[in-house]
Amino acid sequence: MNPITWFHEDRKRARAERDPCAELCALATVNADGKPEIRTLVLRDLEDTANPTEGTRLAVFINDSSPKWPAMAQVSALAYFPVLKVQYRLACATAPVPEALVHGRWQDRPEAPKAMDWYYAKRPQSSPVASRSQLIEEVGNLNLPEPLVAPPSARGLYLLPFAIERLDLNQPDGIHDRRRWQRPTPSSPRVGEPPIAKAQSAASVLDSGWTEATLVP
Numbered sequence: 001m002n003p004i005t006w007f008h009e010d011r012k013r014a015r016a017e018r019d020p021c022a023e024l025c026a027l028a029t030v031n032a033d034g035k036p037e038i039r040t041l042v043l044r045d046l047e048d049t050a051n052p053t054e055g056t057r058l059a060v061f062i063n064d065s066s067p068k069w070p071a072m073a074q075v076s077a078l079a080y081f082p083v084l085k086v087q088y089r090l091a092c093a094t095a096p097v098p099e100a101l102v103h104g105r106w107q108d109r110p111e112a113p114k115a116m117d118w119y120y121a122k123r124p125q126s127s128p129v130a131s132r133s134q135l136i137e138e139v140g141n142l143n144l145p146e147p148l149v150a151p152p153s154a155r156g157l158y159l160l161p162f163a164i165e166r167l168d169l170n171q172p173d174g175i176h177d178r179r180r181w182q183r184p185t186p187s188s189p190r191v192g193e194p195p196i197a198k199a200q201s202a203a204s205v206l207d208s209g210w211t212e213a214t215l216v217p
């Protein structure tokens with residue numbers, strides 16, 4: 001099965017079983033100093049109007065005042081569904097979500113995060129502020145636009161996986177099931193170069209262009 005379809009199916013099962021992690025991922029980036037950084041983000045299902053045949057895409061919503069924004073050309077996302085005992089690791093390129101789509105979805109946000117998105121123009125996300133009381137006062141004193149629309153800094157990024165790994169701990173024999181799928185992208189090694197070539201000796205190519213390999217768990 002196409003691994004993205006498999007991921008969506010697992011997520012559907014996780015949602016049905018009220019897995020508290022079904023809507024989340026941990027997203028890792030490498031900053032300008034070469035240091036790894038990671039944080040929890042909501043992982044969204046979003047249509048991609050430029051590629052309707054691809055169906056639903058994974059996406060994240062962030063504010064471009066954040067120091068993570070310039071580091072997001074390539075990201076690693078980790079999703080663990082405790083109820084299923086299934087972990088996914090996704091190595092992804094990214095592409096911008098059209099502004100109209102981001103701004104439409106932004107309207108569904110609760111009041112406080114909406115205000116925060118406007119506040120980031122005054123103080124960028126993740127910058128220090130003297131105290132929590134100063135923060136609350138400044139957010140309360142914002143002149144928000146009417147009608148309330150998204151600021152230009154509210155952004156969305158599609159996650160475009162070029163490598164996916166699924167680890168399923170829930171095996172009757174106790175031996176975990178671990179598989180990896182890879183497909184070439186402009187920014188990842190081409191077939192014939194490592195590491196994809198290495199994987200292919202024990203791998204099969206799916207119709208969808210993904211190369212599948214079983215890994216030692």
Ligand SMILES: Cc1cc2nc3c(=O)[nH]c(=O)nc-3n(C[C@H](O)[C@H](O)[C@H](O)COP(=O)(O)O)c2cc1C
Nearest residue numbers: 024037039040041042061062063066067068125126
């Ligand atoms: C459950 C949960 C969901 C979150 N969802 C988002 C999100 O969708 N977008 C976002 O920018 N930050 C989200 N955050 C906050 C981030 O984890 C992080 O604190 C923030 O983005 C600042 O990270 P940075 O300093 O790396 O920019 C979420 C945090 C938690 C705990």
